[in-house]
Amino acid sequence: MIVEGLKAGYKLQTIGSSEEVGVYVDAVSGVSFTLYRNEVFGIAGESGCGKSTLIKAVYGYYEPSLVLRGGSARIYGAKGEEFDTTRMDRGLLEKRVWWKHMSYIPQSSMNVLNPTMRIRDHFAEILRIHVGMKKGEAYQEARKYLEEVGLPVDALSAFPHQLSGGMRQRVVIALAILLEPSLILADEPSSALDVINQKVALTLLREKQEALKNTLVIVSHDMGVHGVLTHRMAIMYAGKIVEIGRTADIFWKPLHPYTKALIESLPRLGDKSKRVGLSGSPPDLKKPPDGCRFHPRCPYAMLICSRAEPSLREIKEGHYTACWLYSEAVGEPR
Amino acid sequence: MSEQYMLRVVKLSRFFGYGFLGRVKFPAVDNVSFDMEYKPKIFTIAGESGCGKSTLARMILGILEPSEGAVIYKGKNIYALKSKERRWFYREVQAIFQDPYDTFNPLKKVDRYLYETARNLLDLKDAGKTQDIVDACLKRVGLSFDEIKGKYPSEFSGGQLQRISIARALIPEPKLIVADEPVSMIDASMRMNILNMFKEFKEAEEISFIYITHDLATAYYISDEIAIMYRGVIVEMGPADEVLIKCHHPYTKALIEALPEPSRRDDWLTRKVKPPGMEVKEFIMPGCKYADICPYREDICEEKKPPMFDVGNVKTACWLYK
Numbered sequence: 001m002i003v004e005g006l007k008a009g010y011k012l013q014t015i016g017s018s019e020e021v022g023v024y025v026d027a028v029s030g031v032s033f034t035l036y037r038n039e040v041f042g043i044a045g046e047s048g049c050g051k052s053t054l055i056k057a058v059y060g061y062y063e064p065s066l067v068l069r070g071g072s073a074r075i076y077g078a079k080g081e082e083f084d085t086t087r088m089d090r091g092l093l094e095k096r097v098w099w100k101h102m103s104y105i106p107q108s109s110m111n112v113l114n115p116t117m118r119i120r121d122h123f124a125e126i127l128r129i130h131v132g133m134k135k136g137e138a139y140q141e142a143r144k145y146l147e148e149v150g151l152p153v154d155a156l157s158a159f160p161h162q163l164s165g166g167m168r169q170r171v172v173i174a175l176a177i178l179l180e181p182s183l184i185l186a187d188e189p190s191s192a193l194d195v196i197n198q199k200v201a202l203t204l205l206r207e208k209q210e211a212l213k214n215t216l217v218i219v220s221h222d223m224g225v226h227g228v229l230t231h232r233m234a235i236m237y238a239g240k241i242v243e244i245g246r247t248a249d250i251f252w253k254p255l256h257p258y259t260k261a262l263i264e265s266l267p268r269l270g271d272k273s274k275r276v277g278l279s280g281s282p283p284d285l286k287k288p289p290d291g292c293r294f295h296p297r298c299p300y301a302m303l304i305c306s307r308a309e310p311s312l313r314e315i316k317e318g319h320y321t322a323c324w325l326y327s328e329a330v331g332e333p334r
Numbered sequence: 335m336s337e338q339y340m341l342r343v344v345k346l347s348r349f350f351g352y353g354f355l356g357r358v359k360f361p362a363v364d365n366v367s368f369d370m371e372y373k374p375k376i377f378t379i380a381g382e383s384g385c386g387k388s389t390l391a392r393m394i395l396g397i398l399e400p401s402e403g404a405v406i407y408k409g410k411n412i413y414a415l416k417s418k419e420r421r422w423f424y425r426e427v428q429a430i431f432q433d434p435y436d437t438f439n440p441l442k443k444v445d446r447y448l449y450e451t452a453r454n455l456l457d458l459k460d461a462g463k464t465q466d467i468v469d470a471c472l473k474r475v476g477l478s479f480d481e482i483k484g485k486y487p488s489e490f491s492g493g494q495l496q497r498i499s500i501a502r503a504l505i506p507e508p509k510l511i512v513a514d515e516p517v518s519m520i521d522a523s524m525r526m527n528i529l530n531m532f533k534e535f536k537e538a539e540e541i542s543f544i545y546i547t548h549d550l551a552t553a554y555y556i557s558d559e560i561a562i563m564y565r566g567v568i569v570e571m572g573p574a575d576e577v578l579i580k581c582h583h584p585y586t587k588a589l590i591e592a593l594p595e596p597s598r599r600d601d602w603l604t605r606k607v608k609p610p611g612m613e614v615k616e617f618i619m620p621g622c623k624y625a626d627i628c629p630y631r632e633d634i635c636e637e638k639k640p641p642m643f644d645v646g647n648v649k650t651a652c653w654l655y656k
Contacts, residue, residue, distance in 0.1 A: 046521035047492075150609070166609055194382035194548065199592040199602075200609045221522065224551075227596025228603065251596050265526045267555040269578055269595065275555065277526040281491040 006031045006071035006086070008057040025285045027053040029239040030071070032312070037182070038213040040206065042230030042247065044223060044262075048282060050239040051219045055187050059104050060085040060093045077101045078182050100130050103176035105205075107188040109168040112175065113160040119146075119171055120156040123178065130179055145174045149204055166197030170204060177208045184209070187219045202229055223266055227251055232318075235259045238283050238293040241312060245319035255321040257298050292324065300325055337409040340542065341370040341394070341510065346403035348389055360617040362389045364566040365403070370510075374536050376543040378553045378574065381563035382589075387546050390563070391514050394544065395429050396420075407510075425455050428503035432515040434495035438487040444495075445483055448472075448502055455506040471501040475531060493524040500531065511535075514546040529556050550593055554578050562586050565616045565623040572648030582650045584628045622653065630654055 010025040027050040035041050045051045056066060058073045073085045075097070083097050098104070106112060113122060123142030127133040133141065139156070146155055149170045160168055169189065176184055186205060190198035206229055209216040218230055226233050226247060233250055235243040235258065243256040254260045258278075265277045280297040283289050289296055295305035304324050312322040346366045349359045363386040370377055379387045392398035394405055396412045405412045412423055431437050438447060448468045458464045469479040475497040487495055496516065503511055513532070517525040533556055535541045547553050553560055554574055561571040562583065570583040581587040592607055608627050616623045625635040634653050643655040 046523060195550075195589055195592040196382070196607055197609060199594075199607050202594075203603065203606070206603065222594070223522065224594035224596060228594045228599045247596075261523055265523055267526070267529075267551040268597075269551055269554050269590070269593070272555060274530070275526040276530070278523040279527070281493055281524070282521075 002034050003058060003073045004032045004071055006054065006057055006073060007069035008053055008066060010053075010065045010067070023286055026288055027239050027285055028057055029288070031236075031239075031241055032071075033234060033241065033244060035183070035215050035217065037215060038209075039232060040209055040216045040218060040230045042226035042233035043217065043219045043236060044221065044226050044233060045236035046221055046282065048285070049236045050285070051221075051236050052187050054236070055104070055185050055217070055219055058085060059102065059185055060088060060090065060097070061104065062090070075102055075183055078180075099126055099176075099181065100179050101181050102183040102185065103179075103181045105169075105172050105176050105184065105186040105189050107192055109165070109172045110160065112172050113168065115160055118157055118159055119163075122171070122175060126175065126178055141178075145178060146171070149174045150200070166193050166200060169193060169197070169201050173201065173204055173208070177212065180212055180214070182214045183217070184214065185217045185219075188221070189218065190225065191220065191222065198225075205229075223251075223262060235262070238288060239285055240293060240322065242294065242323070243319075243321040244312070245316075245321075249316075249319050253319075255315055255319065255326060256294075256323050257300050257325070258294050259321075292322070338371065339369045339406075340372045340408060342404075342406040343368050343390075343394065344404045344406060346390070346393060346400050346405065348386075348393060348398065349401045358618075361401075361566050362386045362617070363393070363400075364617075366390060366563075366566075366568055367403075368561060368568065368571060370542060370544075374540040374542045375558040376532060376536055376545055376556050378545045378547060378557035378560040379563060380547055380550060380553050380560055382548055384565075385563040386566040387563050388514055391429075391512050391544065391546050395427065395512055396423060421455070425506035426508055427510045427512065428506065428508040430496075430499055430503050430511060430513040430516045433519055434492055434499050435487060437499045438495065440487050442486075444485055444487060444490070444498055445479070448482075448498075448505065451502050452505050467505060468501075471504040472498070474504055474535075475501045476527075477501065493520050493528070496520055496528060497531075500528070504535075508541060510542045510544065512544045512546070515548070516545075517552065518547070518549065525552070526555075532556055550578060550589060562589070567623055567651060568642075569624065569652065570648060570650040571642075572646075576646065576648050580648070582645050582648055582655065583624075583652045584630055584654075585624045588627075622651070 006028055007030055008028040010027060031054055043051045057068060068086055075083050075085060085093060085097065120139050120142045124135050124138035127138040127141060142156060143153060151167060151170055155163060155167065189205065190201050193201060205216060220226060230247045233247050234241045237258050243259045250259060251263060254263050261278045265275050267275055278297055283293055291306040291308055292310055295301045302324060310322045310324045312320045314320050315326050344367055346363055347361050348363045350362050351357060351359050379390060381387045393400050399413060407423060410419065415423055438444060449464055452458055452464045452467050472479055477497055482498060517528050520528060529552055532543055536543060545557060557574040560574045560577050561568045564585050570577055570586050577586060578590065581590050588607060591605060594602060616626060621636040621638055622640050625631050632653065640651045640653045642649040642651050645655050
């Protein structure tokens with residue numbers, strides 16, 4: 001999958017007394033990255049940094065007020081088929097891409113499950129639409145998948161609300177891998193779950209990815225989740241990717257000052273040394289600051305940071321960052 | 335006063351009903367006891383959602399009457415206070431909640447809210463003095479009165495608003511602050527600043543804290559003592575180092591192993607955990623409530639509730655340690 005210069009945001013309409021005022025929230029501002037086959041890719045960042053918007057834009061899930069401003073998101077199927085999700089309308093995506101080539105696991109499982117449908121009928125519907133499978137056969141298939149994700153067979157005839165949150169999330173994971181898509185997008189798949197359920201859901205996702213050898217994208221604000229699960233990851237801040245690299249490099253050799261602050265503020269068991277957070281708060285994306293969007297909070301901010309925007313550059317092999325500290329024009333990092 | 339403890343929680347239980355007309359009762363908090371000395375410290379109650387930790391916090395705050403047992407604050411049962419004593423209790427014990435946007439009325443300016451707290455709890459008539467106190471409390475959380483003047487809650491970020499709600503809690507000069515998941519909705523980069531503040535208040539101003547959380551990493555970072563709850567019961571309790579590093583109860587072990595810790599990546603990926611069972615069923619189990627999932631289960635676990643056994647400085651409710 002290749003994403004190039006993706007721009008998306010929210011258009012808010014405020015109806016004033018005499019005129020309509022349009023406000024644009026610049027949530028994803030020119031984001032590019034490439035995903036490889038057989039890898040787990042993480043997207044980290046704090047609330048409001050645009051990570052969920054990015055996933056929705058890539059998936060082609062445009063709800064009212066979310067608009068696309070430019071860029072492309074090309075996905076390649078297992079047989080080399082190419083689809084650009086930014087150029088397809090929803091009907092076409094539903095018919096040809098979703099579930100089959102790309103599936104989406106949202107934070108709240110109830111966004112996917114229909115509360116009035118039994119679990120087995122969720123499986124049957126997907127199998128009927130995409131593979132043309134008959135009901136009886138589909139139920140058999142559903143039973144097989146539920147066993148694989150460690151759910152009791154009784155769950156098949158249950159309605160979604162009768163299952164616990166952890167069980168529902170496992171049903172959604174089973175649905176997402178049903179047609180063996182080449183890309184699975186998981187948006188905070190475990191943040192509504194307890195640690196133990198979280199571990200069950202995440203190890204399940206990881207196992208399935210290893211078996212299918214496809215691409216799994218995990219969006220999470222929890223750096224711990226990325227640390228144990230992903231191969232490569234991107235750090236987002238205020239609608240932009242500030243750093244991309246191998247997870248081990250991000251954790252042990254971070255480049256961008258924001259990434260450094262994030263890693264340093266993580267509390268760890270067995271380590272009581274003082275952790276210091278960042279001061280200030282993320283910018284308002286309705287009117288983002290000029291230059292680097294992190295400069296108002298950055299301890300290393302220089303004059304250029306408030307004037308021009310740094311681009312994402314490769315500093316070491318496979319390790320990219322967007323920061324003036326690493327630019328030759330300015331000199332070696334201090 | 336000859337009381338040795340500032341706060342004593344004695345055999346506290348709270349039942350909730352479910353099923354038809356709520357006829358089936360289950361204990362959300364089941365026979366919980368612990369003590370806090372006068373010496374300031376941070377006591378953490380940790381557990382997953384539905385373990386009863388918030389119910390316990392509400393009972394300690396005096397806003398949810400227990401079904402059984404008592405909460406004794408400085409020698410007085412807080413559910414048998416006279417009206418004057420109740421005002422004293424509300425000055426001494428303050429609360430901070432999870433969602434700062436829920437704490438404040440969205441239609442009310444934040445400064446007015448702080449003023450009212452000061453006037454109501456401290457019986458202040460003088461406007462100048464009220465402002466001095468409010469300003470001093472805001473300074474203690476790194477804000478100033480000018481920053482919040484005339485603003486509505488929606489004009490602040492979550493982190494700022496949580497700091498304001500901490501300032502509000504400081505106004506009556508409390509001795510104990512009960513903080514229910516105070517940082518779980520705050521971004522990671524600002525979370526530590528708030529927790530560091532708690533540590534400072536404990537050390538410099540001798541305020542004790544009860545920190546309620548599901549996050550064991552932050553619990554380890556700030557707490558002196560910790561109690562782990564499961565399905566309404568304290569399963570393990572003691573100094574934070576010993577509970578979280580040595581882990582005696584099988585449930586504590588499972589929790590620590592499930593914690594995503596980047597430095598233990600390979601271990602984390604290969605080790606399997608068993609998902610928890612149905613909640614309500616476990617709440618009403620006669621023996622140990624963890625027995626269904628526990629890898630060390632014996633017959634006695636299902637039949638008899640384990641009492642608290644002493645293992646060094648730690649107390650744990652598990653038959654393994656009898």
